[in-house]
Amino acid sequence: xxxxxxxxxxxxxxxxxxxxxxxxxxxxxxxxxxxxxxxxxxxxxxxxxxxxxxxxxxxxxxxxxxxxxxxxxxxxxxxxxxxxxxxxxxxxxxxxxxxxxxxxxxxxxxxxxxxxxxxxxxxxxxxxxxxxxxxxxxxxxxxxxxxxxxxxxxxxxxxxxxxxxxxxxxxxxxxxxxxxxxxxxxxxxxxxxxxxxxxxxxxxxxxxxxxxxxxxxxxxxxxxxxxxxxxxxxxxxxxxxxxxxxxxxxxxxxxxxxxxxxxxxxxxxxxxxxxxxxxxxxxxxxxxxxxxxxxxxxxxxxxxxxxxxxxxxxxxxxxxxxx
Amino acid sequence: xxxxxxxxxxxxxxxxxxxxxxxxxxxxxxxxxxxxxxxxxxxxxxxxxxxxxxxxxxxxxxxxxxxxxxxxxxxxxxxxxxxxxxxxxxxxxxxxxxxxxxxxxxxxxxxxxxxxxxxxxxxxxxxxxxxxxxxxxxxxxxxxxxxxxxxxxxxxxxxxxxxxxxxxxxxxxxx
Numbered sequence: 143x144x145x146x147x148x149x150x151x152x153x154x155x156x157x158x159x160x161x162x163x164x165x166x167x168x169x170x171x172x173x174x175x176x177x178x179x180x181x182x183x184x185x186x187x188x189x190x191x192x193x194x195x196x197x198x199x200x201x202x203x204x205x206x207x208x209x210x211x212x213x214x215x216x217x218x219x220x221x222x223x224x225x226x227x228x229x230x231x232x233x234x235x236x237x238x239x240x241x242x243x244x245x246x247x248x249x250x251x252x253x254x255x256x257x258x259x260x261x262x263x264x265x266x267x268x269x270x271x272x273x274x275x276x277x278x279x280x281x282x283x284x285x286x287x288x289x290x291x292x293x294x295x296x297x298x299x300x301x302x303x304x305x306x307x308x309x310x311x312x313x314x315x316x317x318x319x320x321x322x323x324x325x326x327x328x329x330x331x332x333x334x335x336x337x338x339x340x341x342x343x344x345x346x347x348x349x350x351x352x353x354x355x356x357x358x359x360x361x362x363x364x365x366x367x368x369x370x371x372x373x374x375x376x377x378x379x380x381x382x383x384x385x386x387x388x389x390x391x392x393x394x395x396x397x398x399x400x401x402x403x404x405x406x407x408x409x410x411x412x413x414x415x416x417x418x419x420x421x422x423x424x425x426x427x428x429x430x431x432x433x434x435x436x437x438x439x440x441x442x443x444x445x446x447x448x449x450x451x452x453x454x455x456x457x458x459x460x461x462x463x464x465x
Numbered sequence: 466x467x468x469x470x471x472x473x474x475x476x477x478x479x480x481x482x483x484x485x486x487x488x489x490x491x492x493x494x495x496x497x498x499x500x501x502x503x504x505x506x507x508x509x510x511x512x513x514x515x516x517x518x519x520x521x522x523x524x525x526x527x528x529x530x531x532x533x534x535x536x537x538x539x540x541x542x543x544x545x546x547x548x549x550x551x552x553x554x555x556x557x558x559x560x561x562x563x564x565x566x567x568x569x570x571x572x573x574x575x576x577x578x579x580x581x582x583x584x585x586x587x588x589x590x591x592x593x594x595x596x597x598x599x600x601x602x603x604x605x606x607x608x609x610x611x612x613x614x615x616x617x618x619x620x621x622x623x624x625x626x627x628x629x630x631x632x633x634x635x636x637x638x639x640x
Contacts, residue, residue, distance in 0.1 A: 276482050277478070284491070287492025287493050288495065291496040302512075376592060378579060390577065
């Protein structure tokens with residue numbers, strides 16, 4: 143026990159002597175606080191005489207805690223800090239540490255508790271405190287800044303690039319027009335074309351939605367020799383978020399039936415209804431359907447969800463606002 | 466300080482502070498960037514236009530014969546320019562018509578989107594699909610869908626409808 147301590151102490155003494163040299167001669171502990179403090183505290187702004195005693199007492203108390211906070215394998219000056227608690231029993235043997243005995247009753251203000259050991263620690267303590275507060279403030283600002291910028295970027299308005307990305311917006315609009323033309327047109331003479339469009343341009347729930355919308359058209363087209371052509375007359379991009387987009391479409395559906403005169407307008411309307419039942423109804427009620435030169439026109443309104451997949455835009459959802 | 470090697474803790478603290486400082490700088494930069502991104506402001510304006518347009522179109526398709534005056538005031542508040550003048554000019558006649566018909570008209574926006582937005586000129590164009598329900602004293606209420614096309618103008622910071630009409634049918638169809 144005593145041998146290891148002795149050994150440790152000698153090491154400390156040696157290292158202290160090496161690093162501390164002139165400032166901390168072996169007899170340093172004997173020197174009064176007032177004489178040593180100025181020497182080692184030269185850079186401290188407030189080493190003023192009035193505050194010295196209580197401050198150092200406080201330091202001594204603080205030092206009691208310091209060994210836990212500070213990394214253990216430290217040579218030199220910090221070692222001298224760490225001595226305070228450890229040095230109680232064994233240091234009394236070593237002559238250079240004889241002064242550390244008074245450290246034991248640290249709280250006593252009257253005795254300058256290892257003033258020389260306290261002196262070098264005060265500068266870093268204050269600095270550490272300042273740095274710590276600075277770190278906390280900067281860290282708090284960083285946290286605030288990141289969260290605010292994330293909030294701003296997460297803002298739904300910012301995520302939606304409709305209109306803000308004009309190239310993408312017009313691409314989506316153009317594609318929506320092409321897709322509507324392909325998917326909602328039907329020629330009784332060439333049903334394979336419509337089938338192919340449905341097979342290649344639809345994905346997800348749009349497959350079933352499209353099938354339901356065109357069911358009647360497919361059923362009636364052969365009988366009525368129906369040619370249905372759907373053209374987008376106006377559209378607006380509601381949202382674009384990455385690979386997904388939603389477009390509001392106003393379309394005209396022109397139906398031409400060559401099966402017979404009187405049957406013309408009715409089947410066409412029906413076919414239109416089948417595609418966009420509510421829109422059709424609305425249009426009928428609004429009187430926006432028209433018949434010109436043997437073809438009937440019906441206005442439709444619906445939204446398309448588009449999905450950009452493998453370099454192509456596909457329809458992933460069709461909403462005709464059906465009730 | 467006089468013996469820097471003697472205070473690795475101090476060194477660590479300085480490094481931590483520097484790290485926090487650079488993080489703070491980075492955060493500040495991205496915060497500033499996110500807040501001043503031009504498209505962000507434009508996107509917000511776009512959404513504001515859409516909200517104002519949808520509300521105004523809904524207002525203009527909502528009228529209760531029992532609360533005519535308030536309803537028509539709202540029509541006038543929602544509009545500006547020529548449309549506003551038309552509404553003000555035709556108000557008296559329209560009031561008579563609705564009082565006789567005793568209809569209650571309500572509207573629900575199905576979907577809407579902005580097609581054009583010139584935020585400098587303060588002009589925008591919107592498409593708004595609307596389902597209008599008309600209840601007359603007799604008979605079932607009738608629903609109809611309207612494909613509205615509206616033009617909005619910014620007046621004193623607010624977007625108001627300056628034109629409103631139904632999308633035409635049959636114009637562009639080529640058969």
